[in-house]
Amino acid sequence: MNNLTLPHIALGMTLAMTIFPSWAMADDRISDKGLYRVRWQSQAPEVTTDLIHDWLLHVETVDRRPADNLAITISAHMPGHAHGLPTQPRATDYLGNGDYRIAGMKFQMSGVWWVRFDFWRKNRRDWVIFEVPVK
Numbered sequence: 001m002n003n004l005t006l007p008h009i010a011l012g013m014t015l016a017m018t019i020f021p022s023w024a025m026a027d028d029r030i031s032d033k034g035l036y037r038v039r040w041q042s043q044a045p046e047v048t049t050d051l052i053h054d055w056l057l058h059v060e061t062v063d064r065r066p067a068d069n070l071a072i073t074i075s076a077h078m079p080g081h082a083h084g085l086p087t088q089p090r091a092t093d094y095l096g097n098g099d100y101r102i103a104g105m106k107f108q109m110s111g112v113w114w115v116r117f118d119f120w121r122k123n124r125r126d127w128v129i130f131e132v133p134v135k
């Protein structure tokens with residue numbers, strides 16, 4: 001578990017929109033324990049194999065307030081396959097407004113992946129799993 005201290009940058013969506021100028025692949029879900037509404041967005045217009053790229057993770061409380069001060073870890077695997085990711089992606093920056101940069105995403109095989117984000121804030125943990133088609 002990486003217990004990150006994330007720098008706070010008070011530029012909010014402006015910075016996030018500079019890094020992620022266009023909507024690419026995206027999906028949103030409610031976390032397992034119902035604490036957060038989470039949306040991922042890929043920096044790449046299409047998630048393909050062997051591409052190292054960033055994701056933008058937007059995390060809100062269910063009553064639509066930005067969820068800041070989260071420690072986030074990332075893991076992924078393909079259902080039925082005995083392997084995970086070739087990289088260890090990390091939440092490297094807090095961009096404000098509930099936006100976190102996830103750096104180092106890379107998938108080595110095409111097909112369906114389950115990408116899991118775990119969130120810690122104080123002693124509370126929650127997680128969300130996204131099903132991501134990789135081309």
Ligand SMILES: [Cu+2]
Nearest residue numbers: 078081083109
């Ligand atoms: Cu596989």
